[in-house]
Amino acid sequence: QSVLTQPPSVSGAPGQRVTISCTGSSSNLGAGYDVHWYQQLPGTAPKLLIYDNNNRPSGVPDRFSGSKSGTSASLAITGLQAEDEADYFCQSYDTRLSGSQVFGGGTKLTVL
Amino acid sequence: QVQLVQSGAEVKKPGASVKVSCKASGYGFTSYDINWVRQATGQGLEWMGWMNPKSGNTGYAQKFQGRVTMTRNTSINTAYMELSSLRSEDTAVYYCARVSAIYCTGGACHGGLFDPWGQGTLVTVSS
Numbered sequence: 590q591s592v593l594t595q596p597p598s599v600s601g602a603p604g605q606r607v608t609i610s611c612t613g614s615s616s617n618l619g620a621g622y623d624v625h626w627y628q629q630l631p632g633t634a635p636k637l638l639i640y641d642n643n644n645r646p647s648g649v650p651d652r653f654s655g656s657k658s659g660t661s662a663s664l665a666i667t668g669l670q671a672e673d674e675a676d677y678f679c680q681s682y683d684t685r686l687s688g689s690q691v692f693g694g695g696t697k698l699t700v701l
Numbered sequence: 702q703v704q705l706v707q708s709g710a711e712v713k714k715p716g717a718s719v720k721v722s723c724k725a726s727g728y729g730f731t732s733y734d735i736n737w738v739r740q741a742t743g744q745g746l747e748w749m750g751w752m753n754p755k756s757g758n759t760g761y762a763q764k765f766q767g768r769v770t771m772t773r774n775t776s777i778n779t780a781y782m783e784l785s786s787l788r789s790e791d792t793a794v795y796y797c798a799r800v801s802a803i804y805c806t807g808g809a810c811h812g813g814l815f816d817p818w819g820q821g822t823l824v825t826v827s828s
Contacts, residue, residue: 591745623814682804682811686762692738692747
């Protein structure tokens with residue numbers, strides 16, 4: 590059971606918009622800690638996709654965006670492309686256990 | 702460029718230990734924490750702990766306390782993660798990642814984003 594809750598899967602047709610939710614609690618997202626998102630393509634290591642709730646690292650297309658409010662966060666992908674098919678994970682910090690980083694269970698995005 | 706390169710795949714018997722290395726390049730090794738994360742096949746990411754290469758201080762997830770040891774050799778910019786008393790459930794890909802710890806209290810800093818990640822090391826535990 591992951592500390593951050595994500596839907597196991599989402600899907601969309603090319604060109605469509607999809608969102609992936611990440612729900613936490615008062616000890617992580619609700620305490621004001623930032624959320625970060627990672628994309629994991631099949632057979633590769635995770636890669637930073639969105640940091641500090643809504644910032645894109647250099648090289649990440651602006652089709653990817655993030656938001657956070659209270660104990661929840663969302664990743665939105667617009668203009669869906671076949672190469673976006675991957676696993677997506679949210680991550681934050683939790684105060685319940687000192688120094689503890691926490692991840693969501695991951696969401697598999699299928700491009701139909 | 703900033704890069705973390707991990708050691709190769711390992712096959713271990715139950716009860717044995719494994720030590721995975723993570724060599725950093727392209728940045729000041731002692732300026733960022735190294736965290737370790739593992740991923741069983743088809744499963745999510747599981748955080749194992751952190752190490753500050755400058756001080757050698759560590760913090761481990763409760764699940765791994767007593768079984769995991771994170772160390773470093775600053776002369777060769779390399780971090781290590783050793784997991785003992787291996788069991789079949791420890792079969793997974795183990796990743797190291799650079800973390801800029803940003804939440805500071807009492808002189809210790811924690812949290813932050815993971816970037817970059819090492820390429821991963823597959824550890825298989827089988828009799």
